[in-house]
Amino acid sequence: MLSVYNINVWYGAIHAIKNVSFEVNDGEIVALIGANGAGKSTTLKTLSGLLRSRSGSIKFMDTDIMHAPAEKIVEQGLVHVPEGRRIFQQMTVEENLDMGAYTQPKETIASNLERVYEHFPRLAERRRQIAGTLSGGEQQMLAMGRALMANPKLLMLDEPSMGLAPILVEQIFEIIQALHQAGTTILLVEQNAQAALSIATRGYVMETGTITLSGSGQDLLHNDDVRKAYLGG
């Protein structure tokens, strides 16, 4: 579904992503784990067109999207929920969801909205509320709901559990699994390696801009190096 080959990304003089290659197959949950600053978010931003790679190729559903502008990439169904949620704070919940459906034809918006409210009943209760007044967990739900409005074929989630209480983290991961079961392929970036790997089909470990390890979610969960570095021994 998504194949990334040999991408290299720079921030000015800093070489942030070095020869990274990986793929995501239809129906998988793929986890990308690693420490702060390893290049996980940079990788996602490059896939969604906010940053550019200087080499290699990025193919999504067999089309080359490496040079496509961000808005065209969303249209094709590769949708990115950015780190820190980045909801539109001054707009209402429903306006945020409307923005998520920006690329969608009018007819599908109502049914998508219904689907999002089914996954996130809390958002339905607060549809007229200004998004900036939502709690952290609700904001994360809104960010995910907003992405679902774009009918993603592949949903990229950047640190969905960041800053949330453990009970909410659990809830967010349940929702990710529910979305997966409903047919959405997922690329999950997490620092919470334990939670991410335990629901992942496959995983990749990133360190200082390169992928150092890959395997099935379960294999990585029991890998000694991963345990030492990310799972507290």
Next chain:
Amino acid sequence: MEILANIINGASLGSVYAIIALGYTMVYGIAKMLNFAHGDVIMVGAYICFCAVSYLGLPALAGVVLSVIGCTVLGIVVERLAYKPLRNAPSLNVLITAIGVSYFLQNAALIIMGSDPKSFSSIIALPALQLFDGRLTISATAVITILACVIIMVALTLFTTKTKMGKAMRACSEDRDAAQLMGINVNSTISMVFAIGSGLAAIAGILMCSAYPTLMPTTGSMPGIKAFTAAVLGGIGSIPGAALGGVLLGIIEILARAYISTQLADAVVFAVLIVMLLIRPAGLLGKPVNEKV
């Protein structure tokens, strides 16, 4: 009665500032830049209308339409050629470029139209309004200017809250990257905002020159700076703030001119800005920005 007349005249002048300030504030909101060439678009708009009416003999309304179209195109072209290449450049570079564009427009007008002031004939040929048995006279230009400002405000508010394009504009103002992730084309949205702002500037220029009929290449610069002051006073980035700031500033200016000193009126206006910046830097309706450490 005299003070009422002054307040109405002030509101009329303030409506012009408000319409110009809307362009400043919308462009600032979305592109995070101060377009100091915005004032000179007013001058271009007034010249286009002047040429259409005085040289080509077209009816006033045609002059207005041509002027709005001309300035809209000018706004889009200036953004594309001068500002778009600097999208990720430091804001100082963009500011200096905007000042350069301002000089360019003034000097282009100087070459094309000459340095002698043109006498702009008002496009509003209606009799003045007489109220209270003739004790209060309000010019038709003042009434129409205030009405135009109200209509523009209502239209812009509806546009930004009800239409898809308008909401996309607000989304871009708030978070450009996130807007891109929604599939919003940020470049064309910025282009649209420049188009709207410049079209409004044309209207402001024509209304202003209908009330103050001297037209020269530098006609736009002082109202431009005052409108910028109005935008900051109201809270830059806020559309209702621009309207409120503009009207307040116009009233303050006319009252200062009438009761303090004609020479000092401009100084009073800018003193208001300084006081505002000291007391409430975010402006009347602006949201205070918390410095993140």
